Amino acid sequence: MLKRGGTIGILGAGQLGRMMAMSAAQLGYRCIAYAPEGDNVAGQASDDLFANKWDDTAALAAFAAQCDVVTWEFENVPVATAGAMPEERIFPHPRALETAQDRLNEKRFVEGLGGRPAAYARVDSRADLEAAVDRLGAPGILKTRRDGYDGKGQWRIGSDREAQGLHLPEMPLIYEGFVEFEAEFSVILVRGRDGEIRFWDSTRNTHEDGILATSSLPAGEPIEAQVGEARELARQVADALKYVGVLTLEFFATREGPIFNEMAPRVHNSGHWTIEGAVTSQFENHIRAVAGLPLGDTATVARAVSMTNIIGKDIERAQQHLKAPDTHLHDYGKAKVREGRKMGHVTRLER
Template structure:
């Protein structure tokens, strides 16, 4: 167990790290970050920030020497960077990054545990894409196997003609067949160092332009009927990875049951509602887990919850939300406003 006043290192400098650091401070810990990219909005709540490159071994060693434990706030931290931290001081283990950073490896891993992803095919060439569209049909989605988020690194293929016209990027790709679904939802759980697991209620997630727009509770009958099966898979994933911290699996609710979409080995946008809407937020429970503390209650505290992302220049009028009852604004403090960028979120509770 990490004693009061201990130091938690965070790999990454975005809003997820910022909210983790805020929870860490409330539990009596100090945080430092290693964040070579972006606005580094974590800096205002950390004691120090290393802005060195991910492969700067000397800087990583100096960073690790100041930390009692280390975690990460986004899944594109290079695996080699995470592996540079002593294995007994980094949570989750870097094997979770290795699994989640390659969409092909991720789907095969989940299939090995009995999960059902959308039909998929590996694409390394134009002939591979043609064969994938021929076998799986269209529409479908072509994705980069690595990187990409919020709709980036993805191309919708409506027909074989679309596939022929597309200029393929020179990176490994994966083609996913179309999934007819009733709703999208996520399972967010936390697993402690002793293997104890707790799970939050699953929200109905709505996306616009590939970016999460809202997460809401109650989630509806279509999701509620499939949550238990999805939770069981998520728990198997966490145990197989010997995971420590918050883990998220995204699903489609379909007539055939839950279809696995993707995994995020971190706190997740669809769990931001837990700050005000649950007894213990995802951020606090992540810190509790990596610090070796007892996990907190994940029960929902309101009859209804809606979390809305604030995208791009909508942040300039975000304070207008505060005129609504039981509404909570989170401005991430990002200096650069641009289209499609998550600038904050607002959560409204119905008691």
């Protein structure tokens, strides 16, 4: 158990790290963030910030020497960087990054546990793509196997002709068949060092231009009917990885049951509602888990909850949301405003 006044290192310095650091401070811990140049908004709530490259071995060693435990705030931290931390002091284990960073490996891993991802095919060439479209049909989605998020690194293919005319990037790809779904939802859990697992309620998630727009409770049908099966898969994933911290799995609710979409080994945008809407937020429980503390209650505290992302220039009008009752604004403090960038979120509760 990490003692009061201990130091938690966070690899990455975006808004997720910022909210982690705020929860850590509440529990009596110091935080140090590590990330290359950028807004590095986690530094606003941290005691120190290492603005160094991911492969700067001297800086990583200095960072690790100051930390009692280390975690990360996004899934694209290089595995080698996480692996440079002392194995007994980094949570979750870097194997979670290694599994989640490659979409092909991730789907195979989940299939091995009995999960059902969308039909997929490995694509390393134009011939592979044409064969994949022929076998799985169109429409479908061509994705980079690594580094894609918020709709980046994805191309919708509507027909054989579109596949033939697409300029392929020179990187490993994966083609996924189109899933006819009724709703999208996420399963967010926290697993402690002792293996205890707790789940938050699953929200109904809606996306716009590949970016999460809203997460809301109650999720309604058919999500509520499929959460149990999805949770069981998420539990198996967490146990197989010997995971410590908050883990997220995204699903499509379909007529055939839940279809696995992707995994995020971290706190998640669709769980931001838990700050005001749950007894213990995803951020506090992540800190509790990596620090070896008892996990907090994950129960929802309101009759209905909605979380809405604030994107780009909408942040300039964000304070207007506060006119509504039981509404909570989170401005991430990012200096650079640009289209498609998550600048904050607002949560509304109905008691």
